[in-house]
Amino acid sequence: MVALSSTTLNCVPVEIxxxxxxxxxxxxxxxxxxxxxxxxxxxxxQVHILKDSESACHVSNATNINHINDSSVIIQKEAAxxxxxxxxxxxxxxxxxxxxxxxxxxxxxxxQMWTVCACGTLAKEIILLLTVVLELPTWVLYFGxxxxxxxxxxxxxxxxxxxxxxxxxxEGKDRSFRITVVxxxxxLTAAVTTFGMGFWILEEAxxxxxxxxxxxxxxxxxxxxLMLPQKKQPATKLKTVxxxxxxxxxxxxxxxxxxxxxxxxFLLLSSCLVGKLGYQKLFLMRNPLCWNVLHVQILRxxxxxxxxxxxxxxxxxxxxxxxxxxxxxxxxxxxxxxLIVFGFSxxxxxVYSHVIVGCMSIAVFPMLRATLSKLVSSDExxxxxxxxxxxxxxxxxFAHLTYGKLYTFSVARFPGLIFLVMAGVxxxxxxxxxxxxxxxxxxxxxxxxxxxxLSYIKSSSFxxxxxxxxxxx
Numbered sequence: 001m002v003a004l005s006s007t008t009l010n011c012v013p014v015e016i017x018x019x020x021x022x023x024x025x026x027x028x029x030x031x032x033x034x035x036x037x038x039x040x041x042x043x044x045x046q047v048h049i050l051k052d053s054e055s056a057c058h059v060s061n062a063t064n065i066n067h068i069n070d071s072s073v074i075i076q077k078e079a080a081x082x083x084x085x086x087x088x089x090x091x092x093x094x095x096x097x098x099x100x101x102x103x104x105x106x107x108x109x110x111x112q113m114w115t116v117c118a119c120g121t122l123a124k125e126i127i128l129l130l131t132v133v134l135e136l137p138t139w140v141l142y143f144g145x146x147x148x149x150x151x152x153x154x155x156x157x158x159x160x161x162x163x164x165x166x167x168x169x170x171e172g173k174d175r176s177f178r179i180t181v182v183x184x185x186x187x188l189t190a191a192v193t194t195f196g197m198g199f200w201i202l203e204e205a206x207x208x209x210x211x212x213x214x215x216x217x218x219x220x221x222x223x224x225x226l227m228l229p230q231k232k233q234p235a236t237k238l239k240t241v242x243x244x245x246x247x248x249x250x251x252x253x254x255x256x257x258x259x260x261x262x263x264x265x266f267l268l269l270s271s272c273l274v275g276k277l278g279y280q281k282l283f284l285m286r287n288p289l290c291w292n293v294l295h296v297q298i299l300r301x302x303x304x305x306x307x308x309x310x311x312x313x314x315x316x317x318x319x320x321x322x323x324x325x326x327x328x329x330x331x332x333x334x335x336x337x338x339l340i341v342f343g344f345s346x347x348x349x350x351v352y353s354h355v356i357v358g359c360m361s362i363a364v365f366p367m368l369r370a371t372l373s374k375l376v377s378s379d380e381x382x383x384x385x386x387x388x389x390x391x392x393x394x395x396x397x398f399a400h401l402t403y404g405k406l407y408t409f410s411v412a413r414f415p416g417l418i419f420l421v422m423a424g425v426x427x428x429x430x431x432x433x434x435x436x437x438x439x440x441x442x443x444x445x446x447x448x449x450x451x452x453x454l455s456y457i458k459s460s461s462f463x464x465x466x467x468x469x470x471x472x473x
Contacts, residue, residue: 020219087396102389110163155393175370180315263387279404336427338357
């Protein structure tokens with residue numbers, strides 16, 4: 001009976017846990033961001049800035065800073081600075097915890113480390129709720145950011161999820177598709193949550209969604225502790241805390257170059273995604289678009305929903321006829337295209353057209369994770385995902401700082417400049433992906449020839465042994 005119960009629990013799909021956790025995090029992100037924007041606007045005597053797109057674009061009171069007589073620009077700059085500092089706080093502090101989480105989950109089990117992540121999310125929710133209800137100064141939010149960072153953030157949680165997937169799947173296209181489905185599940189959940197949050201934030205009802213996240217995170221804490229699939233017998237010995245990076249050092253030169261190139265492409269593309277998501281809302285709320293918060297949230301929901309459904313269907317089809325590296329190249333081309341279109345957007349039609357152009361952009365991340373997963377052993381899955389997430393946080397910190405400063409510098413002249421810079425970075429990764437495809441294709445060809453040669457040797461040996469046995473008889 002105990003064995004049956006354990007087997008049943010291990011069969012519970014991780015998608016359930018991903019859905020609940022994504023809802024909580026995707027509620028917290030816009031609530032905190034728009035709360036900071038709203039508080040910044042009120043300091044410049046602009047109330048209900050989230051409801052009225054006109055107040056987000058036009059001047060109601062003249063303020064002269066650096067000879068720019070436009071309070072909208074001032075609010076944009078101050079809000080961008082505040083959001084950049086809050087993001088930096090998380091990304092810098094979370095580097096070491098994420099660095100360790102994957103490996104520690106390999107050693108002590110996925111469920112134990114999941115509990116740590118969920119408790120950190122609960123702490124952030126409580127601090128954010130107190131800040132909103134008691135109208136505390138925004139610097140109090142840094143306490144929640146630090147606790148959230150020390151317990152792995154969303155990235156640490158997904159490291160554990162991807163490690164759980166590696167425990168229950170075989171390497172190859174099946175694992176690639178499963179990672180795509182799990183990431184797609186998270187993105188679909190994010191789309192629906194983002195759409196719903198548009199209505200809540202538009203009414204400036206910040207406290208109610210936070211209360212809901214407390215309830216959902218508590219449920220998810222229990223589910224993860226009891227039902228998260230994991231290896232039956234996790235390792236019991238902690239070898240070295242440097243394991244997430246030791247896998248790159250110990251690899252032979254041929255495998256190491258593939259791993260480093262794959263990681264470099266992943267990190268550069270991730271920096272572009274972080275920058276785009278971080279400053280998209282400010283870009284859309286500014287002239288000439290003048291979108292309100294509901295319009296911004298609807299766009300993000302539509303984009304995520306469309307891209308995820310499209311990619312899950314297309315990736316499943318493409319994996320049957322081609323390799324992960326080809327899908328990666330297609331995804332990067334899509335990324336470059338939509339960043340260029342978005343950077344030059346001056347009307348609603350251009351903004352929504354970039355959604356269609358970028359329909360394959362999110363395929364790059366599951367393909368890169370699956371490719372790196374194939375290059376390591378089954379006991380190193382948590383470590384490889386941890387190394388990706390850890391370095392991703394470092395790059396995110398650099399991206400927030402770089403793109404934040406670039407946006408505040410260019411917002412008064414050409415706000416779309418940062419998106420064109422991201423497109424340039426993505427073009428660099430395209431060349432890297434082409435080289436990676438050449439290496440992986442060569443290995444696949446060599447492996448196929450080796451299998452054919454081995455089969456020929458075995459069949460020849462079998463024929464010779466049969467002949468000799470027949471002669472003896």
